[in-house]
Amino acid sequence: MGAIHAFQKRRWTIGCILxxxxxxVKMNVLLYMPALCLTLLLTNGLILSAFYxxxxxxxxxxxxxxxxxxxxxxxxxxxxxxGRQFLYKWTVNWRFVPEPTFLSAPFAxxxxxxxxxxxxxxxxxxxxKKQGGALAVLERALQNPIKEAAxxxxxxxxxxxxxxxxxxxxxLCARSLHYxxxxxxxxxxxxxxxxxxxxIVLRVAILVAIEYAWNTYPSTGLSSGLxxxxxxxxxLGVFFGYPEGRNTAIVRWDDEIEVEKMD
Numbered sequence: 001m002g003a004i005h006a007f008q009k010r011r012w013t014i015g016c017i018l019x020x021x022x023x024x025v026k027m028n029v030l031l032y033m034p035a036l037c038l039t040l041l042l043t044n045g046l047i048l049s050a051f052y053x054x055x056x057x058x059x060x061x062x063x064x065x066x067x068x069x070x071x072x073x074x075x076x077x078x079x080x081x082x083g084r085q086f087l088y089k090w091t092v093n094w095r096f097v098p099e100p101t102f103l104s105a106p107f108a109x110x111x112x113x114x115x116x117x118x119x120x121x122x123x124x125x126x127x128x129k130k131q132g133g134a135l136a137v138l139e140r141a142l143q144n145p146i147k148e149a150a151x152x153x154x155x156x157x158x159x160x161x162x163x164x165x166x167x168x169x170x171x172l173c174a175r176s177l178h179y180x181x182x183x184x185x186x187x188x189x190x191x192x193x194x195x196x197x198x199x200i201v202l203r204v205a206i207l208v209a210i211e212y213a214w215n216t217y218p219s220t221g222l223s224s225g226l227x228x229x230x231x232x233x234x235x236l237g238v239f240f241g242y243p244e245g246r247n248t249a250i251v252r253w254d255d256e257i258e259v260e261k262m263d
Contacts, residue, residue, distance in 0.1 A: 020059025196237025
């Protein structure tokens with residue numbers, strides 16, 4: 001969250017170093033990576049984006065040196081073991097799925113495919129609308145790599161919404177969520193819910209359903225189904241609601257930026 005706040009304040013160097021430190025602690029931070037790449041491209045252009053990303057990965061490398069020097073193979077294999085198995089008894093989000101299916105490789109590949117598809121859907125269909133579309137953003141970035149690719153100001157609201165949505169998409173498609181994972185995104189849920197156009201009653205009901213699911217131990221088919229349904233509703237709600245945030249800038253970014261509501 002400290003890195004996201006730094007990005008909102010356009011402290012790119014500090015933010016990318018903090019982001020790298022966060023990855024070194026927990027690989028789940030990589031769920032934010034699509035949002036980071038898009039934000040950097042919009043606000044800094046292609047060349048500076050590459051520089052800032054190199055800061056992130058350099059930070060990860062530096063913090064990993066003690067492990068790479070001692071057990072390089074074991075460290076890399078464990079850090080990027082996408083084929084590892086999860087214990088069915090601890091899953092919070094897939095209890096209604098039979099255990100053989102939960103442990104199967106096709107199930108894991110399907111979730112990964114769903115994750116990539118949703119990121120593509122938001123990237124090309126939601127996060128770049130004010131910028132003229134994702135293809136237009138890429139075209140501007142390639143034509144002038146030293147110039148920011150945005151044609152509309154990237155607000156703090158936009159950054160928070162895109163980062164939190166990217167994280168939620170990863171959570172929706174996670175192979176298994178364990179109980180401690182709730183703390184990973186609980187504080188983000190109210191903002192995400194209010195980036196939908198649902199009636200307030202439905203937004204609150206979604207948050208209550210998520211709270212119920214995470215406080216049910218052991219998880220049941222009902223609690224897992226409610227959690228999945230709530231996540232799906234939030235992702236769909238943001239896509240058809242305010243995927244770029246509720247505020248849009250009417251002047252260039254600065255600390256005193258004036259905004260107007262997108263209602």
